[in-house]
Amino acid sequence: xxxxxxxxxxxxxxxxxxxxxxxxxxxxxxxxxxxxxxxxxxxxxxxxxxxxxxxxxxxxxxxxxxxxxxxxxxxxxxxxxxxxxxxxxxxxxxxxxxxxxxxxxxxxxxxxx
Amino acid sequence: xxxxxxxxxxxxxxxxxxxxxxxxxxxxxxxxxxxxxxxxxxxxxxxxxxxxxxxxxxxxxxxxxxxxxxxxxxxxxxxxxxxxxxxxxxxxxxxxxxxxxxxxxxxxxxxx
Numbered sequence: 001x002x003x004x005x006x007x008x009x010x011x012x013x014x015x016x017x018x019x020x021x022x023x024x025x026x027x028x029x030x031x032x033x034x035x036x037x038x039x040x041x042x043x044x045x046x047x048x049x050x051x052x053x054x055x056x057x058x059x060x061x062x063x064x065x066x067x068x069x070x071x072x073x074x075x076x077x078x079x080x081x082x083x084x085x086x087x088x089x090x091x092x093x094x095x096x097x098x099x100x101x102x103x104x105x106x107x108x109x110x111x112x113x
Numbered sequence: 114x115x116x117x118x119x120x121x122x123x124x125x126x127x128x129x130x131x132x133x134x135x136x137x138x139x140x141x142x143x144x145x146x147x148x149x150x151x152x153x154x155x156x157x158x159x160x161x162x163x164x165x166x167x168x169x170x171x172x173x174x175x176x177x178x179x180x181x182x183x184x185x186x187x188x189x190x191x192x193x194x195x196x197x198x199x200x201x202x203x204x205x206x207x208x209x210x211x212x213x214x215x216x217x218x219x220x221x222x223x224x225x
Contacts, residue, residue, distance in 0.1 A: 045214070
């Protein structure tokens with residue numbers, strides 16, 4: 001099965017909060033990332049959280065990490081139409097002795113006016 | 114500004130033809146990567162390079178080849194052995210394998 005799992009779609013109304021969830025399997029990860037991909041473009045590093053933290057806030061973004069359940073979430077406050085994109089969770093675990101990040105399949109966030 | 118440049122943005126390949134995708138970075142990063150992205154499948158690792166003159170196969174290396182003769186450059190060749198090459202190809206780099214990656218804007222490859 002996948003090492004990093006995400007739901008594929010999320011639809012929200014403009015101005016509401018969005019919460020994108022991710023579960024991972026490698027508990028040895030030193031930190032976990034969130035990337036954003038707009039249509040036809042590459043991935044942009046949005047934020048990351050160290051594994052010794054429970055929460056990180058950066059303007060409208062809040063990352064929550066539950067190490068016990070291996071669950072990571074990204075909350076976007078006051079979601080705007082410009083937030084419509086695919087969001088990827090990734091972990092640079094030690095799977096196979098490598099630090100190569102493992103990406104989830106991505107969650108497509110659709111923001112309705 | 115530093116960054117990663119992929120070219121071309123769109124590429125078309127005829128049957129039986131090899132094509133090479135370019136990736137250049139001026140971030141002074143040691144590590145570079147190639148991913149393939151198909152709809153609904155996320156990113157799959159093709160090859161990665163930890164340092165100049167060294168590279169390793171990823172999860173789907175068959176039908177692809179790479180070289181790393183310069184720190185700044187990591188070209189990917191899609192050979193005729195790759196039977197289903199139509200996809201969006203992303204190049205990335207990072208200071209080291211354990212640090213966050215920076216991505217290029219991708220090359221979309223299609224079969225004529």
